[in-house]
Amino acid sequence: MSNIDYLILxxxxxxxxxxxxxxxxxxxSMDSYLRGGDDTKWWAIGLSIMATQASAITFLSTPGQAYTxxxxxxxxxxxxxxxxxxxxxxxxxxxxxxKVYTAYEYLESxxxxxxxxxAALIFLIQRGLAAGITIYAPSIILSTLLNWDLRITNVxxxxxxxxxxxxxxxxxxxxxxxxxxxxxxxxxxxAGILVITSxxxxxxxxxxxxxxxxxxxxxxxxxxxxxxDRYNFWSGITGAVFLFMSYFGTDQSQVQRYLTGRSLKExxxxxxxxxxxxxxxxxxxxxxxAMVFVFYQFSPPPIFFNSTVREQIRQxxxxxxxxxxxxxxxxKFETKRLAVEGLVSAVNSGNQNEIDQARLKLNGLQMxxxxxxxxxxxxxxxxxxxxxxxxxxxxFMHFVMNTLPVGxxxxxxxxxxxxxxxxxxxxxxxxxxxxxxxxxxxxxxxGKTDKHYLGTSKLFTLIWGIIAIVFASTLSLFENLxxxxxxxxxxxxxxxxxxxxxxxxxxxxxxxxxFFGAIIGQVAIGIIHYLNIQGTAGIFTMGFLWYxxxxxxxxxxxxxxIQIIRNLGVRNNHFTKS
Amino acid sequence: xxxxxxxxxxxxxxxxxxKSWNGAYLFLMANLTFLIMLFYLFTxxxx
Numbered sequence: 001m002s003n004i005d006y007l008i009l010x011x012x013x014x015x016x017x018x019x020x021x022x023x024x025x026x027x028x029s030m031d032s033y034l035r036g037g038d039d040t041k042w043w044a045i046g047l048s049i050m051a052t053q054a055s056a057i058t059f060l061s062t063p064g065q066a067y068t069x070x071x072x073x074x075x076x077x078x079x080x081x082x083x084x085x086x087x088x089x090x091x092x093x094x095x096x097x098x099k100v101y102t103a104y105e106y107l108e109s110x111x112x113x114x115x116x117x118x119a120a121l122i123f124l125i126q127r128g129l130a131a132g133i134t135i136y137a138p139s140i141i142l143s144t145l146l147n148w149d150l151r152i153t154n155v156x157x158x159x160x161x162x163x164x165x166x167x168x169x170x171x172x173x174x175x176x177x178x179x180x181x182x183x184x185x186x187x188x189x190x191a192g193i194l195v196i197t198s199x200x201x202x203x204x205x206x207x208x209x210x211x212x213x214x215x216x217x218x219x220x221x222x223x224x225x226x227x228x229d230r231y232n233f234w235s236g237i238t239g240a241v242f243l244f245m246s247y248f249g250t251d252q253s254q255v256q257r258y259l260t261g262r263s264l265k266e267x268x269x270x271x272x273x274x275x276x277x278x279x280x281x282x283x284x285x286x287x288x289x290a291m292v293f294v295f296y297q298f299s300p301p302p303i304f305f306n307s308t309v310r311e312q313i314r315q316x317x318x319x320x321x322x323x324x325x326x327x328x329x330x331x332k333f334e335t336k337r338l339a340v341e342g343l344v345s346a347v348n349s350g351n352q353n354e355i356d357q358a359r360l361k362l363n364g365l366q367m368x369x370x371x372x373x374x375x376x377x378x379x380x381x382x383x384x385x386x387x388x389x390x391x392x393x394x395x396f397m398h399f400v401m402n403t404l405p406v407g408x409x410x411x412x413x414x415x416x417x418x419x420x421x422x423x424x425x426x427x428x429x430x431x432x433x434x435x436x437x438x439x440x441x442x443x444x445x446x447g448k449t450d451k452h453y454l455g456t457s458k459l460f461t462l463i464w465g466i467i468a469i470v471f472a473s474t475l476s477l478f479e480n481l482x483x484x485x486x487x488x489x490x491x492x493x494x495x496x497x498x499x500x501x502x503x504x505x506x507x508x509x510x511x512x513x514x515f516f517g518a519i520i521g522q523v524a525i526g527i528i529h530y531l532n533i534q535g536t537a538g539i540f541t542m543g544f545l546w547y548x549x550x551x552x553x554x555x556x557x558x559x560x561x562i563q564i565i566r567n568l569g570v571r572n573n574h575f576t577k578s
Numbered sequence: 579x580x581x582x583x584x585x586x587x588x589x590x591x592x593x594x595x596x597k598s599w600n601g602a603y604l605f606l607m608a609n610l611t612f613l614i615m616l617f618y619l620f621t622x623x624x625x
Contacts, residue, residue: 074617081610085603213624220617233614265591268599275606279613 001146001401005410012183012414016421017160020176024168030450033169033457034101034433036260040174045270048257048426049248050278051177054184056138056420057393059285064392066289067296070219072231074286076545077279079240083248084275086241088268090504091249096264101437103255103500110503111511113442118518119499120438122492123252124431129488131427131464132471138420139472141393142413144308145401151473157420158469165425166461170260170433173425180418187415188285194404195291200298203344208294210347211340214359215297215366217290220283230543242548243490246497248274253430292399297340299403303329303376305394309387318383325376332372336365428468432461491529494548495522498555506556509563517559524558525551 001009027033040048065073091103100106104123108116139153146153164172199208212218222232229235248254248271261267303326304310313322343358377389400412436457441448495518502514509517525547532542593602 078610078614081606085606088599088603209624213621216625218621218624220621221614222621223618263591265593268602269593272593272602272606276609279610283613283617 001409001413002406004406005413008407008410009413009417013156013160013417013421016176016179016418017163019179020164020172021167023175024164024172027168027171028454030101030453030457032171033454034256034437036170036174038260039262040260040266042261042266042269043273044174044178045258045261045267046273046277047181048174048177048260049254049270049274050281051181051184051419051422052254052257052426053247053278053423054181054281054419055134055423056142056416059184059188059416059419060138060141060393060396062282062285063289063292063396064394066217066286067293067395068392070217071283071286071290072219072222074220074279074282075222075231075233075236076240077282078233078236079238079242080244080278081275082237082241083244084271086245087249088271091500092258092264092267092271094504095255095259096267100259102252102434103250104252104434104438107499107503108442111499111514115499115511115515115518116438117443118515119250119496120434122496123250123434124439126488126492127251127253127427127431128464128467129471131424131431131468132475134420134424134427135468136472136475138416141397142416144306145394145397146413154469154472157417157424158465158472161421161424161428162462162465165428165432166458166465169457169461170256170429173429174257174260176425177422180422183411183418184415187411188288190408191400191404191412192284192288192291194408195288195295195399198295198403199291203294203298207344207347208291211294211297211343212290214343214347214355215293215363217293227546228541228543230545235543235545239543239545239547239549242494242497242552243545246493246548246552250496250500251430251493252434253426256430256433257426289396292396295399295403298337300330300333302398303373304380305391305398306388307394307398309380309384309391312387313380313383316383318379321379322376322383325372325379329369329372329376332365332369336362336369339365424468428461428465431464432457435460435464490544490547491525491551492522494525494551495555497548498552498559501552502556502559506560509559510566513563513566514555514559517555517562520558521551521555524554 027037031037062073094106095103098106098109102120104116104120107119135154135157139150139157142148143150143153164176168175196205196208199205203211209218222229223234224232225234226232258267258270261270302310303322304313313319339358339362343355343362346354346358380387380389397412397416400409404412436453440456440460441453498521499514499518502509502517528542528550529547593599596602596605
């Protein structure tokens with residue numbers, strides 16, 4: 001990376017931190033610190049919600065997802081607008097009426113303290129682990145790309161976020177997220193334009209679309225129903241609705257964003273904005289990935305996109321095998337490029353028979369090329385047993401660093417760092433708030449002054465920030481923790497949503513029933529997951545997305561049954577006594 | 579939906595361009611339906 005790129009990257013990061021601290025220097029009360037002074041406009045809420053959800057992995061991983069698997073991932077977001085509507089109708093008015101700081105406060109007024117504590121603790125465990133991952137996941141990729149020490153990258157992201165989040169709380173998070181989101185949008189639009197203009201002469205935009213489409217990279221919508229298929233139309237509009245309702249309706253890192261609104265209307269409009277823009281935004285990011293795929297049909301891609309691992313394997317005793325595979329891959333690329341040009345000619349000729357034949361030939365060559373890549377991954381696994389052999393997250397930034405002009409590279413690194421900072425700041429802000437309001441103020445030390453709780457909120461935010469950095473720095477010792485923490489989210493989210501759904505819609509169900517219903521539901525989801533893992537051995541296979549619907553329904557049904565049994569018990573006691 | 583709207587503390591706080599929140603929600607769903615149809619046609623045209 002050139003000095004100009006570094007200047008743009010660090011200039012952006014420093015400006016964001018200073019802006020966040022400067023704009024919120026007058027924050028002196030708990031209300032201002034935790035609810036942002038209740039004066040945020042709808043468009044700022046919308047941007048803040050989107051920036052919280054858009055982590056660095058969104059920009060690193062999503063284009064790579066389209067490169068390897070096509071654009072079908074966009075279907076995952078089809079449930080989001082529906083979830084926004086349901087939250088606007090059912091969740092928001094209650095939060096506003098009770099003037100809560102955290103989502104879990106509502107559960108005490110509806111049920112009791114233990115149900116509130118259960119939901120708050122689930123959030124703290126899950127989000128506390130996720131905050132470490134939000135820093136670690138981009139750090140490991142950025143440190144490889146920039147040749148920085150992993151711990152230094154963790155500290156740069158973590159410290160920058162801690163400075164303005166501890167200083168200005170929710171207001172600082174919202175203020176900085178406006179600018180971070182602007183950087184992300186500008187960066188992705190520029191990247192989208194440049195990837196299309198980087199295509200070779202003679203290959204137009206429509207030609208690129210035909211190449212991507214005929215090589216299954218524009219597979220945006222699939223109406224086939226398949227439980228084991230993670231991304232299709234049906235899982236998107238059913239399972240994903242539950243996931244997004246849990247995330248946006250009950251996860252404090254999101255709830256805190258829209259509770260900063262000056263009115264219910266502003267908060268609802270913010271959610272509507274997210275519902276309107278999120279699907280097109282994901283489409284654009286995936287589309288960039290599909291165009292990068294077309295670019296690498298005309299320009300030779302590396303056999304493995306992580307250059308550090310590539311260099312390492314060349315130094316091992318498997319280096320010879322790897323180099324041989326690299327040669328085979330390059331040869332296959334040349335043959336494939338001729339086939340791609342043949343397909344473009346066939347499309348331009350308009351002869352369907354010719355198109356079908358060219359397509360068949362090209363996809364056969366692509367399969368052979370993928371097989372060579374898979375063999376290279378196998379060689380890496382044998383030569384470096386601890387190496388991460390999934391290079392999907394490196395594809396987009398490899399393209400950026402090797403193709404795009406000076407200045408734009410710095411801008412796109414600023415996009416990635418901004419995304420990492422925006423999601424981490426919301427997480428730390430929410431963790432600090434929940435610890436202060438639901439645990440410290442409610443259980444440990446009530447009746448103190450506003451100033452005291454403001455100080456403890458800042459302290460807890462700082463502590464969570466330090467925990468996140470330390471956790472991120474030790475994660476390299478436990479590679480599979482990333483998968484474990486993602487899984488924890490899928491396992492716990494539906495249970496919390498189930499508690500909220502019972503609270504809203506099943507007035508006859510009381511606190512003990514929902515509390516034990518949630519615990520039994522949690523155990524049941526654990527068992528289902530165990531059987532699902534065994535599914536590879538033949539029991540059954542199910543996409544994780546379905547857990548969200550299943551867990552929520554289980555909590556509702558079990559709570560309802562417990563309440564019926566309790567009611568019968570009370571009635572029997574009544575008859576016995578009378 | 580309307581029952582919940584009437585219960586809301588800001589029932590006069592209507593969204594811009596729409597007579598009710600239900601109108602805004604319908605617009606959002608119509609937009610999603612339009613996008614899904616567009617994506618489907620996009621998928622089929624270039625495959």
